[in-house]
Amino acid sequence: MAQTNFSKIDEYGFQRSKNFNYEVYGDFMSQYYRVLARRTKRWEELKDSEKHKKNNTLKRFVRKGIPISHRTNAWMIISGAQLLREESMLTYNDFKQQINNQTIIDMIQIDLPRTFPDNIYFSNESLLPSQLFNILAAFAHQNNDVSYCQGLNYIAGLLLLATKDEEATFWLLKVLVEKILPQYYIKTMSGLLTDLDVLDELIKIQDPVVYKHIKDIGMPWAVATTKWFVCIYAEVLPTETVLRIWDCLFYEGSKILFRVAITLIKLHREQILEARDLGELVVSFKGMAESPNVINCHKFITDIFKIPGSFSKKTLDKLRSKHQQQ
Amino acid sequence: MANNVHNFKVVLVGEGCVGKSSLILQYIENTFNSSHITTVQASFLTKKLNIDGQRVSLAIWDTAGQEQFHALGPLYYRNSNGAVLVYDITNESSFPKVKVWVKELRKMLGNDVCLVIVGNKTDLEKERHVNLQEAEQYSEAVGAIHFQTSAKLNEGVEDVFLALTNKMLEQAAKQRSRSETLERQGSQRRNVIIVDDEETAAPPTSSKQCCSHS
Numbered sequence: 001m002a003q004t005n006f007s008k009i010d011e012y013g014f015q016r017s018k019n020f021n022y023e024v025y026g027d028f029m030s031q032y033y034r035v036l037a038r039r040t041k042r043w044e045e046l047k048d049s050e051k052h053k054k055n056n057t058l059k060r061f062v063r064k065g066i067p068i069s070h071r072t073n074a075w076m077i078i079s080g081a082q083l084l085r086e087e088s089m090l091t092y093n094d095f096k097q098q099i100n101n102q103t104i105i106d107m108i109q110i111d112l113p114r115t116f117p118d119n120i121y122f123s124n125e126s127l128l129p130s131q132l133f134n135i136l137a138a139f140a141h142q143n144n145d146v147s148y149c150q151g152l153n154y155i156a157g158l159l160l161l162a163t164k165d166e167e168a169t170f171w172l173l174k175v176l177v178e179k180i181l182p183q184y185y186i187k188t189m190s191g192l193l194t195d196l197d198v199l200d201e202l203i204k205i206q207d208p209v210v211y212k213h214i215k216d217i218g219m220p221w222a223v224a225t226t227k228w229f230v231c232i233y234a235e236v237l238p239t240e241t242v243l244r245i246w247d248c249l250f251y252e253g254s255k256i257l258f259r260v261a262i263t264l265i266k267l268h269r270e271q272i273l274e275a276r277d278l279g280e281l282v283v284s285f286k287g288m289a290e291s292p293n294v295i296n297c298h299k300f301i302t303d304i305f306k307i308p309g310s311f312s313k314k315t316l317d318k319l320r321s322k323h324q325q326q
Numbered sequence: 327m328a329n330n331v332h333n334f335k336v337v338l339v340g341e342g343c344v345g346k347s348s349l350i351l352q353y354i355e356n357t358f359n360s361s362h363i364t365t366v367q368a369s370f371l372t373k374k375l376n377i378d379g380q381r382v383s384l385a386i387w388d389t390a391g392q393e394q395f396h397a398l399g400p401l402y403y404r405n406s407n408g409a410v411l412v413y414d415i416t417n418e419s420s421f422p423k424v425k426v427w428v429k430e431l432r433k434m435l436g437n438d439v440c441l442v443i444v445g446n447k448t449d450l451e452k453e454r455h456v457n458l459q460e461a462e463q464y465s466e467a468v469g470a471i472h473f474q475t476s477a478k479l480n481e482g483v484e485d486v487f488l489a490l491t492n493k494m495l496e497q498a499a500k501q502r503s504r505s506e507t508l509e510r511q512g513s514q515r516r517n518v519i520i521v522d523d524e525e526t527a528a529p530p531t532s533s534k535q536c537c538s539h540s
C-alpha cells in the first residue's frame with residue numbers, strides 16, 4: 001500500500017486530515033515527482049531575461065507550476081511586489097518601526113495561536129509566529145482602510161511557509177491586498193459582496209442546473225464560498241494545490257479566483273445535485289477539499305484553464321461594475 | 327401537529343474570540359479544543375432534540391466575530407428564530423458589542439426572534455471584567471435570557487440551547503395561535519365587510535335624496 005510511504009505531515013508542516021486519501025495521493029505523487037523534477041530543470045534553463053520580466057514563456061512556465069526553489073523570486077517579480085518594494089519610500093524595517101497601536105497589536109495577538117495551530121512550523125518554539133506577527137502588524141499600520149482583517153493571517157501564514165522569508169512575505173501580502181485582490185478586507189467588505197454576486201451570475205450562465213438547485217435549497221453563496229475569496233483558497237484546498245493557484249494568481253490577477261470557483265463547482269456538480277438540504281449542500285462543498293480532482297493539482301490547474309472556457313479581465317471588470325455595492 | 331418536527335434556525339453572534347465556535351463544539355461534539363482556529367466562514371451544524379415529546383431540529387450557525395465580517399451578518403441571521411449573543415466575561419469590550427447586536431437583530435428580525443445573552447469563560451472568573459448584575463439587568467430589559475457558561479469546562483452550555491429551544495417553542499405556539507385568531511378574525515371580518523357593504527350601500531341613496539332636497 002502507498003499509505004506507508006507518506007508521512008502524516010505534509011512538506012509544508014501541515015497535519016494531513018484524518019480522511020486523507022493516501023492511495024489517490026500516492027498515485028498522483030508517483031507521477032508528480034517526475035513533473036516537479038522536469039519543471040525544476042526547465043526553470044534552471046530559463047534565461048535571466050525571461051525570468052525577470054513578464055512574458056509569454058514565463059506565463060506558460062508559471063501555469064505549469066513554479067518549483068519551490070524558484071517560487072519566492074518568481075512571485076516577487078510576477079506579482080509586482082518587487083517593484084512595489086523598489087518604489088517604496090520606506091523599507092520593511094521602517095514599517096516595522098511604526099508598530100505602536102495597542103488595539104491592532106491585541107487583535108493580531110489573539111489570532112496568532114489560532115493560525116495553523118496544527119502546523120509543526122507554527123508550534124511554540126518556532127520563529128514563525130513572531131515573524132507572522134511582525135508582517136501582519138507592519139501591514140496593518142500602513143493600511144488604515146484594512147488594518148487587520150481575519151483571513152490575512154492564513155494568507156500571510158502560508159506565504160511565510162512557502163517562502164520562509166519574512167520580508168518577501170510582507171511585500172507579497174501588500175501587493176495582494178492593495179493591488180491584486182479587490183476590496184475584500186475593508187470595513188464593508190464591499191469587494192467580497194460584489195464578487196459573490198459576480199460568482200452568482202457566472203454560475204447561472206455556466207451551469208444553470210446546479211444554479212437552480214442551489215437557489216431551490218436557498219443557500220447564499222457566502223455560506224460556502226466566503227473562504228474561497230477571503231483566504232484565496234488557503235485553509236480550503238490542499239496546500240500544493242493552493243500554491244499552484246497562487247502561482248497563477250500572482251501572474252494573471254484575481255480572475256483566477258473565479259476560474260477556480262467555477263471549476264470546483266463544475267467538477268463536483270454530481271455531489272452538489274445529490275444534496276437535498278442546506279446541511280448536505282454545505283457538506284458537499286466542504287468535501288471538495290479532499291476530492292481526487294483537487295489533490296491532483298497538476299490536472300486541476302489545467303482544468304481551471306479549460307473548464308470555464310474563455311474568461312477575460314474585461315468580462316470580469318464589466319461584471320464587477322454591474323454588481324458594484326453602493 | 328404533535329408529530330411535526332419544529333425546524334428552528336439559531337445564529338451565534340458576538341465579538342471575535344469570545345468562544346462562539348467553542349460553545350457549539352462543546353454542545354454538539356462534547357469537546358473543547360484550546361487551539362481552535364479563527365472562524366472566517368460561517369458554518370452550520372444541526373442538532374436534534376426531543377422536548378416533552380416535541381421533536382426539534384436546530385440548525386445552528388456559527389459566524390465570524392471580527393468587525394469586518396459584520397458586513398456579512400444579514401446573510402446568516404436572515405429568518406433566524408433564535409440568536410445566542412455571546413460575550414467574554416474577561417473582555418470588557420465584548421459586552422457593548424452584544425448591545426449592538428441586540429439592536430440590529432431587533433431591527434431586522436423584529437420582536438419574534440428569541441434572544442439569549444451568554445457570558446462565556448466563567449472558568450476565568452478571577453479575570454472578570456464584565457459586571458454580572460449589569461449584564462443581567464440589561465438582558466432583562468431587552469427581553470433576553472441571560473446565562474453564564476464555560477465552554478472549556480462544559481458548564482451551562484446545554485442549558486443555553488435548552489432554554490432557547492423552549493423559548494422558540496413558546497414563540498412558535500404563540501405565533502400559531504395568533505395566526506389562528508387572525509384567520510378567525512379574517513373570516514369574521516369578511517362577514518362584517520359584507521354587512522358593511524349593505525349598510526354603506528343604503529346611506530348614499532338617502533344622502534342623495536337629502537342633497538336633492540336641498
Ligand SMILES: Nc1nc2c(ncn2[C@@H]2O[C@H](COP(=O)(O)OP(=O)(O)OP(=O)(O)O)[C@@H](O)[C@H]2O)c(=O)[nH]1
Nearest residue numbers: 342343344345346347348360365391447476477478
Ligand atoms: N478559558 C476559556 N477559554 C475559552 C472558553 N471558550 C473559548 N475559549 C478560548 O477562547 C479562544 C477563542 O475561542 P473561539 O471559540 O475560537 O472564539 P470565537 O468566538 O469562535 O471567535 P471568532 O471565530 O474569531 O469569532 C480559544 O482559544 C478558546 O480556546 C472558555 O469557556 N474558557
Ligand SMILES: [Mg+2]
Nearest residue numbers: 346347364365
Ligand atoms: Mg469562531
